[in-house]
Structures are given as C-alpha cells and as structure tokens.
Amino acid sequence: MLRNGPESFGLVAILFHWVVALLFVGQMVLGVTSQWVQSMALQFVLIQWHKSFGFLLLGLSALRLVWAGTQMRPRALKTLGRAERVASRTVQSLLYLLMLALPMAGWALVSTSTLEVPSFAFNLVVIPDLPLVRSEGNENFWREVHSWLAYGTAVLAAGHMAAALRHHFWLGDEVLKRMLRPRRTRRGYGR
Amino acid sequence: MFRHATRSLMVCLVPVLGLAVNARADALSEAAGRYSIEPSSRIAFHVGQVAGGGINGDFAQFRGTFSIDGDNVGRSKVSLTLMPASVRTREKRVENFLRSDAVFDVEKFPEITFQSTSVTRTGEASALIDGMLTARGKTRKAQFAASVSDRTRGRIVFHVQGKVLRSPYGMDVGTPIYSNVVEFDMVLQGRRS
Numbered sequence: 001m002l003r004n005g006p007e008s009f010g011l012v013a014i015l016f017h018w019v020v021a022l023l024f025v026g027q028m029v030l031g032v033t034s035q036w037v038q039s040m041a042l043q044f045v046l047i048q049w050h051k052s053f054g055f056l057l058l059g060l061s062a063l064r065l066v067w068a069g070t071q072m073r074p075r076a077l078k079t080l081g082r083a084e085r086v087a088s089r090t091v092q093s094l095l096y097l098l099m100l101a102l103p104m105a106g107w108a109l110v111s112t113s114t115l116e117v118p119s120f121a122f123n124l125v126v127i128p129d130l131p132l133v134r135s136e137g138n139e140n141f142w143r144e145v146h147s148w149l150a151y152g153t154a155v156l157a158a159g160h161m162a163a164a165l166r167h168h169f170w171l172g173d174e175v176l177k178r179m180l181r182p183r184r185t186r187r188g189y190g191r
Numbered sequence: 192m193f194r195h196a197t198r199s200l201m202v203c204l205v206p207v208l209g210l211a212v213n214a215r216a217d218a219l220s221e222a223a224g225r226y227s228i229e230p231s232s233r234i235a236f237h238v239g240q241v242a243g244g245g246i247n248g249d250f251a252q253f254r255g256t257f258s259i260d261g262d263n264v265g266r267s268k269v270s271l272t273l274m275p276a277s278v279r280t281r282e283k284r285v286e287n288f289l290r291s292d293a294v295f296d297v298e299k300f301p302e303i304t305f306q307s308t309s310v311t312r313t314g315e316a317s318a319l320i321d322g323m324l325t326a327r328g329k330t331r332k333a334q335f336a337a338s339v340s341d342r343t344r345g346r347i348v349f350h351v352q353g354k355v356l357r358s359p360y361g362m363d364v365g366t367p368i369y370s371n372v373v374e375f376d377m378v379l380q381g382r383r384s
Binding site: 039040041044045048114115116117118120123126128 | 282285288291294
C-alpha cells in the first residue's frame with residue numbers, strides 16, 4: 001500500500017503529490033499577495049511565511065525525488081495515446097525538477113538580497129544563506145529567475161491539472177483516481 | 192608637641208582634601224548650566240537579529256536641551272526630540288520600512304521624544320537618567336546611562352547608552368527574527384546656551 005505497484009501509486013507517492021501540490025498553490029498565493037498588500041508590516045510577515053513554506057517545499061521535493069527513485073513507475077493507462085504519454089511524462093518530470101529549482105531560486109534570492117533578512121524557518125530554525133555574492137544586481141537577477149520559474153511552473157501545473165480533469169470527467173478513466181487513493185491489487189494492496 | 196603636629200597636619204590636609212572633593216565633583220557639578228544639543232551629535236541604534244549582526248542606523252535630525260544643576264545633579268534635566276523620518280541605515284528599503292506604518296509611522300507620529308524625570312549620579316562623571324519616552328503615541332518609562340566623555344569651556348560631551356523594548360510602542364514587527372530590544376548609543380554634544 002505504501003509503495004507503488006505496476007498499475008497504481010502507493011500511499012507515500014500520493015501523499016507527496018498532494019502535499020507538494022498544496023504547498024505550491026499556497027506559495028503562489030502567498031508570493032503574489034505579498035507583492036500587492038499595502039501594509040509593509042503584513043508584507044514582511046507574508047514574505048517570512050513564504051520563505052518558511054518554501055524551505056519546507058524544497059525539503060519535501062528532495063525527499064519525494066529520492067522516494068520516486070526507489071519506486072517503480074506505474075504503467076501508463078491504455079487511454080493515453082503515444083503523444084499524450086510523452087507529453088505527460090515530460091510535464092511530470094519538469095514539475096519534479098521545478099519543485100526543486102523554484103525554491104532553490106528563492107533561496108538564492110534571499111541569499112543575495114541586500115536587505116540581509118535572515119531566513120528563520122517557522123521561527124524555529126535559521127537556514128544559512130547560500131554562498132553567493134550579495135548585491136543589488138544579483139538580487140534582481142534571482143528575483144527575475146524566481147518569478148519566471150514560479151509563473152512557468154503555474155502554467156505547467158495548470159496544464160497537468162486540466163489533463164487530469166479531462167481524463168476524469170471526459171474520458172472517465174483511472175488517471176486521476178489512481179492519484180487519489182492507493183488501489184488494492186489481486187495480490188493485496190499495491191506495493 | 193603632638194597636639195601641634197596634629198594641628199599642622201590638619202592645616203595641610205584640609206586644602207588637599209577640599210581639592211579632592213572638588214575634583215570629584217568637577218565633571219558634572221562644575222559643568223552646571225543649560226546646554227543645547229548640537230547637530231554634530233550622533234544618535235545611533237542597533238537591533239540584533241537571529242543569525243548575528245542586525246540593523247545599524249542613526250537619526251540625522253534631532254533637537255534637545257539639558258541643564259545640569261551644579262548644587263544637586265539629581266535635579267538636572269534632559270529633553271530630546273528626534274525625527275524618525277530622518278532615520279538612516281545602509282539600505283534605502285530598510286529606511287522606508289522603518290518610516291512606514293510598520294514601525295515609526297512618521298506620517299502620523301513625526302517625532303519621538305524623551306523627557307527626563309530624574310537623574311541619579313552614579314560616579315564622578317556619570318549618571319543614570321530616567322524619563323518618559325514617547326513614540327507612536329505611546330509613552331513609557333525609559334532609562335539611559337550617561338557619562339561625560341569630554342568637557343571644554345562652554346561645551347560638554349556625553350556618551351549615552353540605553354536599551355528600549357520595541358513592543359510597548361507597537362513597533363515589534365519582525366520579532367523574533369529581529370530583536371525586540373533597540374540598543375541606543377549616543378554621543379550628545381552640548382553647547383552652553
């Protein structure tokens with residue numbers, strides 16, 4: 001049940017998927033909102049939460065990648081054509097990569113910022129800065145990178161979600177369902 | 192003979208002791224008078240942060256007076272007003288943040304004032320100054336330690352240090368990343384007025 005089976009995702013992969021997805025959506029809301037609020041005090045607080053959840057996202061994404069490396073990949077469903085298989089696999093691989101690259105770019109941003117605000121994740125742990133040169137130019141560069149990666153990831157994730165919903169409501173297959181709960185197999189739960 | 196020697200010793204010692212007492216009282220008592228705080232003074236502050244270091248800054252605009260009571264230093268008075276809009280740090284964005292309603296709210300509260308309520312002499316040239324500090328419309332007690340660091344004719348320089356909590360003034364944004372304690376380090380140059 002915890003591990004992936006040949007036809008299904010295990011509980012660990014499913015939990016990783018939805019927790020990372022939820023964190024990403026929350027991070028987009030926090031990141032965008034923090035740029036629009038008028039109150040500088042509220043902006044400061046939102047950015048600190050954004051940083052804290054960003055480090056959590058980075059840690060979970062790294063663990064997820066390690067876990068995925070130890071698991072078999074469930075077979076693609078027959079309802080997917082060849083082109084769709086290639087596309088889905090490409091998008092999923094990119095999302096794995098972006099869930100690491102995006103928080104890493106955020107970490108680089110705070111490490112190069114001339115504001116020098118320490119990263120105190122959830123007011124519990126001080127996360128050291130990356131060994132990068134702190135300058136206005138570098139800060140602007142990493143802000144752009146972080147921003148473009150965020151919007152790019154959002155577009156890919158939206159496509160990923162739209163495809164899953166199409167399979168569920170239009171084609172009526174198991175694509176979304178098998179990412180909602182682990183499936184019992186003839187040999188027992190998918191391992 | 193012994194009585195004569197004792198009297199001679201007393202005659203010699205009294206002026207010497209008198210000089211010593213005067214010397215002890217010199218730094219503050221002899222500086223009696225009213226002074227205005229000169230613009231060349233420096234009002235610096237430091238707010239520590241969790242990873243070490245912190246925010247260092249100062250205020251460019253301020254005004255104030257102090258009067259030293261020569262007969263009773265305890266009756267001396269200090270009054271200081273600083274303009275938080277003149278805050279300076281190494282980073283413009285930090286300055287704007289400090290001026291905003293997140294911290295000083297300079298639009299509504301353009302001045303921070305300190306008015307002494309008592310002065311307690313702690314040494315030959317030092318004293319503790321208790322008073323009321325008003326910031327962001329809130330008035331709380333504050334204490335500063337002052338010592339004479341230089342004195343010339345008509346001019347006296349005090350080194351003043353003190354720690355003030357931010358939270359009683361509603362300025363505790365950023366805690367616990369940034370310390371709740373503001374450490375003031377001032378060099379107040381007074382010219383007799």
